[in-house]
Amino acid sequence: MAGKAAEAARELAAEGVPQALASGDSTLWGPSAEAEAAIRLGWLNLPLTSRELIPEITNLVEKAQAEHLDHVVLAGMGGSSLAPEVITATADVPLTVLDTTDPGQVLRALRDRLERTIVVVASKSGGTVETDSHRRIYEQAFRDAGIDPADRIVVVTDPGSPLEQLAIDSGYNIILADPNVGGRYSALSAFGLVPSALAGADVVSLLDEAADVHPLLGEGEGNPGLELGAAIGAAALAGRDKLLLEDALSEINGLPDWIEQLIAESTGKQGLGVLPVVGADPGGAGDELVAVIGTGDGDLRVEGPLGAQFLIWEYATAIAGRLLGIDPFDQPNVAESKANTNELLAAAGEGPLPVGQPLLTDGPVEVYGELPGNPKDLSDVLTILLNQVPGEGYLAIMAYLDRLAAFDIPVAEDASFDEMADAWTAADPATLRALLAVRTDRPVTFGWGPRFLHSTGQYHKGGPQNGVFLQITGAVAEDVPVPGKPYTLGRLQLAQALGDLGALTGRGRPAVRLHLTDRVAGIAHLLHAAREV
Incomplete structure (x- = not known):
């Protein structure tokens, strides 16, 4: 190799x-990619150009500190959230990331120190449905608490986006990003730096680290x-x-x-x-x-x-x-699931979404989809899915759930860290990946929905057609209305899951949806079934 x-x-x-x-030649990926590449190579010089943002970011940080706003919430998807999450985790500073439409996860953030919260709304296009929903929900929450949203919301977006105009009209702080940088290449742009700096990370050192290797890129x-x-x-x-x-x-x-x-x-x-x-x-x-x-x-x-x-x-x-021989800067299949979601919401109106009839029900888990072999229970379903993975393929698990809910599991006051970790693992749907991985020699991936739609979702639909897909949704105990929209977060979350499932099954790939009628009991039952495979 x-x-x-x-x-x-x-x-x-x-x-x-x-x-x-290194010089920004947009012809390197062929004629069909040239137009896109011509407006997507600004990331090459971000270690240098992003320094222009530092005074503006510093002023923002100092203002937040002076007002004792120490709960930093980032509403962003894909590249707008993943890089700040890594930066702050590495710097060991707290950042609440909202890259979800799960009502429970959003409610947890809303109920945490609202009076000391500052929200960064980050969207390159300005039209990302998840981020738009978060903005609307926080605006309402601030108003209900007697707080002016203009004092608490910071917008990071591209020049000329609808979000920029909305922020101007609303009086929000705005920091504009380089429009010649795509979302997933934006780690060292305003999208990575603004929320990270507010959370307490040293973003100047981050740029210095990148600048040290920058001269090597032309060699x-x-x-x-x-x-x-x-x-x-x-x-x-x-x-x-x-x-x-x-x-x-x-x-x-x-x-x-x-x-x-x-x-x-x-x-x-x-x-x-x-x-x-x-x-x-x-x-x-x-x-x-x-x-x-x-x-x-x-x-x-x-x-x-x-x-x-x-x-x-x-x-x-x-x-x-x-x-x-591909264009590394476009994402031609990402919009497909979004379009399906919008169509489902529009067609259903105020009525129920078209979930269909379950193939079978095993305790608190309903199974939707088509499978060969007449499965009798959940272990049969998982076994069949594993057997359907082709020789060069993979199994993708996609959970439209609250990715922090496992930490809500009660543990004894005198529990050791290992005992707490065991309790969390036993309640975490992500544990399913490891349980199934040991039962196959093919790769098993895990993604939180709708977060993965801005990530591996492109590969699922545009990459090699050798994936097998296991989707997990769950009943919503407490929903959150989206102000100004005809749907709640729970309804949007389910529509996103169904929309993506339609995009996958339309390609003829095996895909099953597991719906947890009780999330806590359903996860425990699912993990037990995986151990029985």
Whole structure:
């Protein structure tokens, strides 16, 4: 593998690709990609250009501190949320991220120190339905509490977006991002820096770390972005297109989740792509490529501080796209699920959404979909799904649930940390990934909906058509109206799940929806069934 990667890097260097990319050459991905690339290469110079934002960000931080606004909430999706989540987790500063339409998760944030809350509403287009819903809900909550939303809402968006005009009309603080940077390449832009700085992260050091490696991007030798991109691209062309991401020994927290979005959404199109797999142990399959963040054993090892990692992975993704022959800057299939969601909501009006009839019911879990073999219970369903994964395929678990609910599980006051962790794991739907992974030699991924729609959702629909899909939804105990809209968060969440399921089944891929009529009992029952497979 190392030989093919080195050969690919040499060929790219001989063609002048590193220098061309570093200088912003939009022709590198072919004529069909040129127009998009021409307005998407601003990320290359963010380590330098984003410094212009620092005085404005500093003023914003000082104002928030003076007003004792120490609960920072970020309403954003995809690149607008994943990078700040990594930055703040690595800096060990608190940030509440809302990249969900789950009513329980939003209510938890709303009920936490509203009087000391500042909300960053981040959307490049200004029309992201999740973020728009969060803004509307917080505006209403602030007004109900006698707080002027203009004192508490900060908007990060592109110049000329509908959100910019709304923010101007509402008197909100606005910080404009570079319009020539796509969402998943925006870690070092205003989208990454503003919420992170408000939360307490040192964003100047982050830019310094990226600036240190910036001069290497035009080099044909000693260029870590070129070497990484050549390795990923050459491996994928040779059939090793499942990229296992490990960071167990790294001082950086959560980077694989950000890399997952970057690579899956950038490369998963035209029936091609690299599937990032987070949290999995290597299984020795022939299509695996193991990348280690920091120290450890793997096919690839990527070392360096977080700012440098952001820039190098972005560069590497652009290089891999060149090798694969795809446009790494568009996302042609992302809008499909959004359109399905809108159609479902419009067609249903005030009536129930078209969920269909369950194939079977096993305790607090209803099973929807079509499966061969006449399954009798939930364990049969999981067994059939695993057996349907093709030799080069994968199983994707997609949970439209509250990703923090497991931490609400009561534990004894004198419980040790290990005992608390065991209790949380037993209540966490993400545990299903590990339980099923040990029962197959194929990769198993896990995504929280609708968050993954702005990430691996593109790969699911545009990448190789060899996925099998397990979707999980749940009954809503307490819903949240979306002010000014004819739906609640719970209704929107279910419509998003059904819309994406339709996009998957329309491609003929096996897909099943599990609906938890009681979320706590349903998760426990589901994990028990997985152990019986």
